[in-house]
Amino acid sequence: MEDFTRIVHTSPSVxxxxxxxxxxxxxxESLDFAPLLVCADGGANHAAKWGIRPAGIIGDxxxxxxxxxxxxxxxxxxxxxxxxxxxxxxxxxxxxxxxGASLVIGVGFLGKRLDHQLAALxxxxxxxxxxxxxxxxxxxxxxxxxxxxxxxxxxxxxxxxPWTGAQARSEGLRWPVAGLDFQPDGRIGxxxxxxxxxxxxxxxxxxxxxxxxRQFLGAVVKxxxxxx
Numbered sequence: 001m002e003d004f005t006r007i008v009h010t011s012p013s014v015x016x017x018x019x020x021x022x023x024x025x026x027x028x029e030s031l032d033f034a035p036l037l038v039c040a041d042g043g044a045n046h047a048a049k050w051g052i053r054p055a056g057i058i059g060d061x062x063x064x065x066x067x068x069x070x071x072x073x074x075x076x077x078x079x080x081x082x083x084x085x086x087x088x089x090x091x092x093x094x095x096x097x098x099x100g101a102s103l104v105i106g107v108g109f110l111g112k113r114l115d116h117q118l119a120a121l122x123x124x125x126x127x128x129x130x131x132x133x134x135x136x137x138x139x140x141x142x143x144x145x146x147x148x149x150x151x152x153x154x155x156x157x158x159x160x161x162p163w164t165g166a167q168a169r170s171e172g173l174r175w176p177v178a179g180l181d182f183q184p185d186g187r188i189g190x191x192x193x194x195x196x197x198x199x200x201x202x203x204x205x206x207x208x209x210x211x212x213x214r215q216f217l218g219a220v221v222k223x224x225x226x227x228x
Contacts, residue, residue: 021111166206
């Protein structure tokens, strides 16, 4: 357990696997960019099904299959389990409180229960000091850093959703956002589109979530930070 604690505190990039809707292909691609896998409680059920051994499991252990936790053969045998009994936070936030990585890719936190999805997005904005990318079947979602630049083909969907009041400037979007007062209960930025080439979003107030098609996971991860 001591080694596991040290590893998750010092690793620059971590893939977190949750118990929500998830695909093996999404996990394996995420591990290409953040090879250290940590399961959030019931996410270990996915890992065991796919034969992928995590570095450890974090959570309150209310979703981990009893059969899996009791088994003595691979893939979960001997995997460190860090139990965090905090009913005020989701397993995703429990993991984020332990994992010190500057880049976190989350698989299995979108889809299924809406309250869990909203809680995950809330956590992404609460932990604004690092890059957290959530991977879903259709989308990748992340909080816009102060400046984000990415080359995108013309017509690529770029959706912006304010988690708080937010303001930004943009280049390379069909509908520029400069001067707009984004509000979660007012103006939002769904279904904008790239004009082609460099797309730049400069966010200077509030929390703005960016949603792009799933196929751009690798490009987004590379654009977000030096951890890769």
